[in-house]
Amino acid sequence: MKTFRHWISACTLSALCTVLPAQTKMPAPWQSSLVKISKSGELVYIPDEEGNVIPDFSRVGYHHGNQSIPQHSVTRIISPVEGDNWAHIQQAVDEISQLPADQNGHRGVLLLKRGLYPVSQSVVIKAGGVVLKGEGSNVDETRLIATAKRKYALIKISGAGIREEISGTRVSITDKFVPVGTHSFQVSCGEGFKSGDKIVVYRPGTQKWVHDIKMDQIEERKGTRQWTPQEYNLAFEREVTRVEGNRLFIDNPVVMQMDWKYGGGDVYKYKFDGRINEVGVSDLCLESEFDDYEDTQHGWIGVQIEKAENCWVDNVTARYFGYAAVSCERFAKNVTVRNCRNLEPKAVITGGLRYSFNNIGQQNLFMNCQSTEGRHDYITGSQVCGPNVFYNCTATQTYADIGPHHRWAVGTLYDNIVTDGDINVQDRGKMGSGHGWAGVTQVLWNCHVGRAAVQSPWASGKNYSIGTKGERYPGVFTDRPDGVWEGHNETNVFPRSLYVTQLMARQKADLSLLIK
Known part of the structure; x- marks a missing residue:
C-alpha cells in the first residue's frame, strides 16, 4: 500500500x-x-x-505557521480618560490607520496603558497593519468594559468588499476522484496558473449528494429546513505552489473528497481587494457589564474578526460576554488565537449563546485557550471550509458540547482538548432547525472528554477519534454510521500532538x- x-x-x-x-x-x-x-x-x-x-493540518494560523507573531515597537500611547473611552480609543486607532504601511504591511502599535476604559461602542479596526495592545490581561492591568445595553463586539476587526472570482480563470478538475489529504490534482488546462496564484478549489453541492447523505430526509418538526444543494457550494481558498503541465499543486490539502458522481470540482483564481491583514490584538482584559446571569442585552463578543487574514489575538481575557471571547467570521483566514480565556459568560443557557471560541472561517488556529461555563466552547458553524485547528485548549463547567455544530464543517482538528463535557461529531438530525450532519474530516486527537460521540456520514468521507480518553457513546441518533475509532482510552498516545x-x-x- x-x-x-x-x-x-x-x-x-x-x-x-x-x-x-x-x-x-x-x-x-x-x-x-x-x-x-x-x-x-x-x-x-x-x-x-x-x-x-x-x-x-499544519498550515493554519498566522502566515500558515511559517512566521512568528511579530513584536513591533509602540507607535502611540494613551491612558484612560473620564467617562466613555470609545472616542478616545477610536480616534487613536484611526490615526494609526492613516500611517503608511511598511514593506510587511505594518502601520503602528497603539498601547493602552494600565487602567479602566469604559467603552460604549465597538472599537473598529478597518485598516491593515494596526496593532492594539495593552499592558496585561488581568483585571488590574489594561481593562476595557463594554457598557452599552445591547449586543455588540467590543473590538471589531473588519475589512471590506467580497471575494471575487477572476473572470475567465475557471477550469475543471479532471480527476474522477480526488481523495482527502492530497496536495495536487489534474485540471482541464493548467496554462493560466503559476506558483503564488490565489485560487479557490470549488466543490459544488448537488441534489444527489444531499440525497445520499439523507439531508433531504430530515425528520420534520416546526422550523425544520431540509438541505438544498446551492447552500453547499464550498469554496476552499488555496495557493498554487507549482504547476506541472495540467497538474496543480496546492499549499493546503484537499479536506473533502471530490467525486465526479457528486459534481467533481473546479478551480478558479480570486481576488479580495478589501480584505485586510497584519492586525493584532493582545494583552487586554475585556469585560461586559450585565444586569443578571441570563442578560442577553450587553457586550456580546470580545474580539470579532471578518474579512481579514494573517491576524492574531494573543493573551486576551474576556469576561461576562454573552456569545464569544473571539469569533472568526466567514472571511477570516489564517488567524491565530492563542493564550486567550473566556470566563463566566452571561446569557441564557440555550441555542445560539455562549459559543466561547467560534470559527466559521478557514485556516485558523486556536491554541492554549481556556473557557468556563460555555455551551459550545470550541466550535465551527455551517459550511466551514478547513483546515482549521483547535489545539491544547480546556473547557470546564460546560453546558453543551465541543465540535462541529451543524450543517457540514469540513476539515477540523481537535488536538489535546480537555473538557469535563462532550466532544461530538454526529448527525444532529432534526435538532435546531434541521442541523443535520455536523461535518466531515473531523479529527479528535488525544483528547480528554466526559464523553464523545464520533459518527461518519453516509457519503463523502469519515470522521476520526484517535486516542480519545473518556466515555464513548453512540450519539443522539444511534443508527448512524460509526466513525473511525482507534486507541480509545490509551494512556500514552504517540505522538502526543498531531498538529x-x-x-x-x-x-x-x-x-x-x-x-x-
Whole structure:
C-alpha cells in the first residue's frame, strides 16, 4: 500500500516524547494505524481503501505557521480618560490607520496603558497593519468594559468588499476522484496558473449528494429546513505552489473528497481587494457589564474578526460576554488565537449563546485557550471550509458540547482538548432547525472528554477519534454510521500532538528544500 511520508529529526522525536525520570514506568507508546512516526523518524500516512489520508493540518494560523507573531515597537500611547473611552480609543486607532504601511504591511502599535476604559461602542479596526495592545490581561492591568445595553463586539476587526472570482480563470478538475489529504490534482488546462496564484478549489453541492447523505430526509418538526444543494457550494481558498503541465499543486490539502458522481470540482483564481491583514490584538482584559446571569442585552463578543487574514489575538481575557471571547467570521483566514480565556459568560443557557471560541472561517488556529461555563466552547458553524485547528485548549463547567455544530464543517482538528463535557461529531438530525450532519474530516486527537460521540456520514468521507480518553457513546441518533475509532482510552498516545508533529515535520522538510 502506498504511504505518504515526511521526515522528522531525532531532536524533534525527543521533543514529542514526555521526559520522565529513569525509574518511572510508562506504558509503551501507542500509535495510530492511520498516521504514525516510523523508527527511522518518518511521519507516515496510511491511505484507506479510497486513497484518503488524515490531512496535514499544519498550515493554519498566522502566515500558515511559517512566521512568528511579530513584536513591533509602540507607535502611540494613551491612558484612560473620564467617562466613555470609545472616542478616545477610536480616534487613536484611526490615526494609526492613516500611517503608511511598511514593506510587511505594518502601520503602528497603539498601547493602552494600565487602567479602566469604559467603552460604549465597538472599537473598529478597518485598516491593515494596526496593532492594539495593552499592558496585561488581568483585571488590574489594561481593562476595557463594554457598557452599552445591547449586543455588540467590543473590538471589531473588519475589512471590506467580497471575494471575487477572476473572470475567465475557471477550469475543471479532471480527476474522477480526488481523495482527502492530497496536495495536487489534474485540471482541464493548467496554462493560466503559476506558483503564488490565489485560487479557490470549488466543490459544488448537488441534489444527489444531499440525497445520499439523507439531508433531504430530515425528520420534520416546526422550523425544520431540509438541505438544498446551492447552500453547499464550498469554496476552499488555496495557493498554487507549482504547476506541472495540467497538474496543480496546492499549499493546503484537499479536506473533502471530490467525486465526479457528486459534481467533481473546479478551480478558479480570486481576488479580495478589501480584505485586510497584519492586525493584532493582545494583552487586554475585556469585560461586559450585565444586569443578571441570563442578560442577553450587553457586550456580546470580545474580539470579532471578518474579512481579514494573517491576524492574531494573543493573551486576551474576556469576561461576562454573552456569545464569544473571539469569533472568526466567514472571511477570516489564517488567524491565530492563542493564550486567550473566556470566563463566566452571561446569557441564557440555550441555542445560539455562549459559543466561547467560534470559527466559521478557514485556516485558523486556536491554541492554549481556556473557557468556563460555555455551551459550545470550541466550535465551527455551517459550511466551514478547513483546515482549521483547535489545539491544547480546556473547557470546564460546560453546558453543551465541543465540535462541529451543524450543517457540514469540513476539515477540523481537535488536538489535546480537555473538557469535563462532550466532544461530538454526529448527525444532529432534526435538532435546531434541521442541523443535520455536523461535518466531515473531523479529527479528535488525544483528547480528554466526559464523553464523545464520533459518527461518519453516509457519503463523502469519515470522521476520526484517535486516542480519545473518556466515555464513548453512540450519539443522539444511534443508527448512524460509526466513525473511525482507534486507541480509545490509551494512556500514552504517540505522538502526543498531531498538529505539533505535522508542523515540525513540514518545517524540517521546508528547510531541507532551502538547503538544496
